[in-house]
Amino acid sequence: MKTHFIAIGGSAMHNLAIALKDKGYQVTGSDDAIFEPSRSRLEKKGILPQELGWFPEKVTSDIDAVILGMHAHQDNPELAKAKELGLKIYSYPEFLYEQSKTKTRVVIAGSHGKTTITSMILHVLNFHQKDVDYMVGAQLEGFDCMVKLTQDNDFMVLEGDEYLSSPIDLRSKFLLYQPNIALMSGIAWDHINVFKTFDDYIEQFRRFVASITPGGVLVYNEEDAEVVKVVEAAENYFRKIPYKTPEYEINNGKVYLKTEMGDIPLSVFGAHNLLNLEGARHICHTLGIMDEDFYDAIMSFKGASKRLEKVEREDKGTLYKDFAHAPSKVKAAVKAFCEQFKNEKKYGFLELHTYSSLNPVFLEQYDHAMDGLEEAIVFYSEDALKIKRMDPISPDLIKEKFKNENLKVFTNAEELHAYWETLDKTNGVFLMMSSGNFGGLDLTK
Incomplete structure (x- = not known):
């Protein structure tokens, strides 16, 4: 499959480009600015554009998919050429859905905590050598790339962002994933340049819950009043699993999680991270990870990049x-x-x-x-x-x-x-x- 990225240098876009290259796809791309670490990582894979700028001649009729990043503008000359040729143009999340529509999709959403929860889940699965496809918004210890796509894996874990999908697709990203299993960590007004009122912002989460596949699962933070309102108002059919902050204590600067199996020492701290951990535990349980195995793995989780x-x-x-x-x-x-x-x-x-x-x-x-x-x-x-x-x-x-x-x-x-x-x-x-x-x-x- 031949793919072309418009704005390949973005933190999310370049990871998807690398994942597709690793999958055996032909990958080309353009951008008007590419910074580190994107530049070095693209260069290592042999897909760094030779020069910066937009070049409509790169967009040819034999391209199977054009992937459009948020950094590009609606009047981008490569985008205009793709439209002229009638090529299929995907946003970043739309293409991820295309890559995962035959898999069980696990989507982690919320105004805060989603990167950490996704990272915790992937850390636990990796610890127990459970191979899944994924997309996460931070660099993780033990992972070379923030995106992994395969032909064979049954599950895909996706960090679900409520921001816009692309310059020509103004839907929230997480509305394109159609989760089989979902988590909602919290709702607090953000991105006011796009969502002008709090209700407009909350509406994206109502739509997200409505997008859960029939008979699916929603793990949700029962301590967040706005989340509870959205869940209780939902009219579609899915299984609801609430979670809350677990018991813990701090001894000599070390955090210990209180469990039926005894006190579990952790490498992260903060009530919000303990709450995130509990959400991750419930998601891992739906994926077949028993609590004892979860705790065994989570002890070595040191946090997502730039999160405390x-x-x-x-x-x-x-x-x-x-x-x-x-x-x-x-x-x-x-x-x-x-x-x-x-x-x-x-x-x-x-x-x-x-x-x-x-x-x-x-x-x-x-x-x-x-x-x-x-x-x-x-x-x-x-x-x-x-x-x-x-x-x-x-x-x-x-x-x-x-x-x-x-x-x-x-x-x-x-x-x-x-x-x-x-x-x-x-x-x-x-x-x-x-x-x-x-x-x-x-x-x-």
């Missing part, structure tokens, strides 16, 4: 980075950090980086998000606001919305870096929350 991930520093200071940027994720990460390091001085840094997090209306969601930290710092770039064509935001407004008068607010990367240099990284613990990089801050030094 410990950074090895030259000075041996204690620092964790987290992808948290949405309010619910920030609150969960801060709560976990404060619980884990009760007796240490706790520094929390948050970069407001996305369209949603820089929107004054959405900032209301961050109320008390940084409470419990001895030092709370928020950084956002005034240049980023200009690039996104958004109105200026004052530091006072940030403090007001966070309901934290002691909040330190930086709008200039150089000033943030200067403040960072004044801190003794071996005296206290540090939580760095961003989907960016704090203006180029090196967290290892």
Whole structure:
């Protein structure tokens, strides 16, 4: 099969391209910008475009599938050529469904926790040498690629994102997967540039539940009121399995899960991660993994990339980075950090980086998000606001919305870096929350 990727350099797209190359497909692609690690990984597989840009002549009538990434625009010249030739154009999730429609599809959805839960499931299956196809949104220890596609595997585990599928397909990605087994971890308004109201956002999850195949299974977080409302309102037929935070305790900085089989030591911490673990356990049970085998495997799970991930520093200071940027994720990460390091001085840094997090209306969601930290710092770039064509935001407004008068607010990367240099990284613990990089801050030094 011959495939062509428009915007092959994306974090998700390049992994799918590699997976198809490994499956024996012919793969070509284009992009106007390709960064690391995408560049090196594509080059290693021999599918890195020779030059950057869009080249309609690459799109020929013998191509079986054109896969369109979100980074491309509707007026992309390669997309226009594909339409002119009448080629089949897929979004990323649509093509994944085509690759998995004869398999049992397991889809993990939710505003928060879905990457970690998917990672936990894959870690357990890999530990017990259970081979499945998969797509996950983070690099995992023990896995070479974030996407795996085969002819023979019976199951495919998919991280289900509610964001849009492609520039020409405005459906939420997870609506294309038609899960046989699903999980819903939580609902908290996000992506306000696309979903203008909270109800519009919730509607995507109502549709997701409605897309579960007849007689399927939904594992859901019964502690989330919005999730419960969606599940109770569903009219289609499926089996419902609720889950909640399991019992645990912290001894000498180590988290222990309380089970009928005794106390299970874990390498992750935080109530939200224990909740994620419980959801993963139920999904693994539906896949034939008994609880004893699940616990045996989960003890060695160290977390998904950038999800409360410990950074090895030259000075041996204690620092964790987290992808948290949405309010619910920030609150969960801060709560976990404060619980884990009760007796240490706790520094929390948050970069407001996305369209949603820089929107004054959405900032209301961050109320008390940084409470419990001895030092709370928020950084956002005034240049980023200009690039996104958004109105200026004052530091006072940030403090007001966070309901934290002691909040330190930086709008200039150089000033943030200067403040960072004044801190003794071996005296206290540090939580760095961003989907960016704090203006180029090196967290290892």
